[in-house]
Amino acid sequence: MERKLITPHFMEAIKNFPLYSQEEKGKDAICVAVFTIGRIRWYILEGQHEGDDFVLFAIVCGMCETEYGYVSANELEKIEIDGTKYGINDKFHVCQVKGFTPTKLKNIQDNELRSFLHRLYSKPKKN
Numbered sequence: 001m002e003r004k005l006i007t008p009h010f011m012e013a014i015k016n017f018p019l020y021s022q023e024e025k026g027k028d029a030i031c032v033a034v035f036t037i038g039r040i041r042w043y044i045l046e047g048q049h050e051g052d053d054f055v056l057f058a059i060v061c062g063m064c065e066t067e068y069g070y071v072s073a074n075e076l077e078k079i080e081i082d083g084t085k086y087g088i089n090d091k092f093h094v095c096q097v098k099g100f101t102p103t104k105l106k107n108i109q110d111n112e113l114r115s116f117l118h119r120l121y122s123k124p125k126k127n
Contacts, residue, residue, distance in 0.1 A: 005035060005096055006054045006073050013102055018048045019057055026121045027106035034097040037079060038062070042071065042094075043105065043113060059105070059113060066116040 013032045022029040022045055035042040040062035047056040054073035059066065081092040105117060 004077055005094065007096070010096065014044070014047050017046045019046050019055065021046055027117050028104050030102050031105050031108060032102050034100050035076060035094050036097055037081065037092060037094045041110065041113075042076070043108065043110075045105075047073075059116065061110060061112040061116070066112050 010033055017030065017032055029045050031043045031045060032047075033044040035044065035058075040060065042056070042058040042060050044056050044058045047054055049055075052074075056071050056073060056076075057068070058071055059068055060071070076094045079094050083090045083092060105113065108114075
């Protein structure tokens with residue numbers, strides 16, 4: 001199976017971020033890449049080969065809940081939306097956001113992501 005998401009460019013960006021390498025960084029973790037389909041975004045933080053797959057650790061936004069999670073690149077590559085159901089003569093697949101430069105999570109301009117990070121990492125003010 002041809003890998004469309006795990007490109008040489010992606011491999012170069014993620015080489016210093018194997019699984020568990022940014023575990024304690026919170027909002028300062030580096031987002032290496034962004035994958036998207038429709039309104040769903042995967043902010044990729046870490047990843048490594050496992051067998052014939054590439055396992056990614058990401059924050060996913062745009063679904064029922066924003067959350068951290070592990071995702072298989074093989075599974076992401078199989079996702080397909082049939083546009084003919086919506087009057088569009090095309091099929092849509094998960095793709096990597098072109099031109100994204102790795103940056104800290106806290107610098108990404110995404111309201112859902114920012115709200116999620118704020119809930120997790122902002123300390124309540126003491127009276």
